[in-house]
Amino acid sequence: MIRFENVTFAYRGKPPVLESWSLAIPDGARLSLFGASGIGKTTALRLLMGLERPRHGRVTGTEGLRFSAVFQENRLLSERTVLENAALFSDTETACRVLNRLGLADVLDSLPHQISGGQRRRAALGRALAHPFDVLVLDEALTGLDGESAERCLTAIDEITADKTLVLVSHDKSHAERLRAVAVELGSPAPHGEGSV
Amino acid sequence: MVRKWWHTAAAILFWVLVWHLGAMAVNRTLLLPVPTPADTAAALIRLGSTRDFWLTVCASLLRIGTGFLLAVAAGTAGAALAVRWRLWEIAAEPLLRLIRAVPVASVTILVFLWVSREHIPTFIAFLTVLPVIWSNVESGLRQTDRSLVEMAQVFGMRRREILHKITLPSLRPYFTAAVATGLGFAWKSGVAAEIICRADSSLGNLLWGSKNAVDYDEVFALTLVIVVWSVALETLARRFIKGGRR
DSSP states (O other): OEEEEEEEEOOTTSOOSEEEEEEEEOTTOEEEEEOSTTSSHHHHHHHHTTSSOOSEEEEESOTTOOEEEEOSSOOOOTTSOHHHHHGGGSOHHHHHHHHHHTTOGGGTTSOGGGSOHHHHHHHHHHHHHHSOOSEEEEESTTTTOOHHHHHHHHHHHHHHTTTSEEEEEOSOHHHHHHTTOEEEETTSTTTBTTOBO | OOOOHHHHHHHHHHHHHHHHHHHHHHHHHTOOOOOOHHHHHHHHHHHHTSHHHHHHHHHHHHHHHHHHHHHHHHHHHHHHHHHHOHHHHHHHHHHHHHHHHSOHHHHHHHHTTTSOGGGHHHHHHHHHHHHHHHHHHHHHHHHSOHHHHHHHHHTTOOHHHHIIIIIHHHHHHHHHHHHHHHHHHHHHHHHHHHHHHTOSSOHHHHHHHHHHTTOHHHHHHHHHHHHHHHHHHHHHHHHHHHHHHO
16 A cells, blocks of 8 residues: 655745645555646656655655656657667567557657657557556656547556556546546645545 | 768878979979978888887877876766766866866976876876866766656666666767767877877887988878877777667
């Protein structure tokens, strides 16, 4: 169980993004964070992945967990092919299989700048899904994808995260519903105090 | 556009012809001893046929090459520390500025007091190359995409792997440029130091001796040797680093 215990966080010189925020995420839960822009959704994901440290409070239960993530940006290595990028944290065979599922079979040997924005997004998702993980973090992972590609990606995410923990942020509520993720609104009274999913 | 090899050859041939005609004209009208390409080639063959000449070239290469390699190691380490510790960056900055600003001739004469004549070219090559490597490597490290390092950390990549797969590829273009430029600097400043300090068994000393003997054919031939080595070393360095990338 991952727990955010009275977490307060502020970026240097800025007012707090999260204040005394608590949340419990049981193993294998699917959770969707939503709320107004700037409310702290991405910050909550960064705290979860250990990329930021709370000013007050603590995040527990993440020790020893293997994380995989799709960030708001693709973060692909520009000098490596789509397949090499996807296989960066896994084996080539798994990466190849996942990329094929995401409809990228034709661009495995292409460099990121040689493919479309939607294909780059799927390559970033492929890298995340190919990596063996306990917790998958998706920050606007399907932004910019057409309906068919998004559906293909959602199916893959749904199957691969069957017994894993999934925490996502998406401005499209239908994606969260499609993945049967429990919605947690930031900025509302619910996540404050002892919210549990 | 890819330049074909014969474009370069034709350009060289053109300038050799200009040199030949210029030398002929100066020799005839001003009665100044300017060697023609043929005179220079003859001197080059004469020099190249002796074992001592090649030993001298090797001694100069070894001496200057040592200074260059030491500068690459120290410059890379210094830059890495400067990126890691702001205090070290602040402390080192005025020293680097000073090294960049001081002329080779002044330093050569100054270090005569503390360093043996044989080691002065090594020291000068080191000092000339150090700021070039340092500043380029520092820029390269600062330009490494932090978001990629962050991403790798989330995926549990080890520090050594991050260095190998993310930091070094990002650093490579900066390092290649620094090494190629630094080699040229090292060679030219090293030979200049050899001339000033008259290091034994050195190209610089050979050049000085030819000048004193008023053997301008040999002065031209030796200058040509120095230029050819400078270009060859730079090309070799670029190919070596490019090869290591594959």
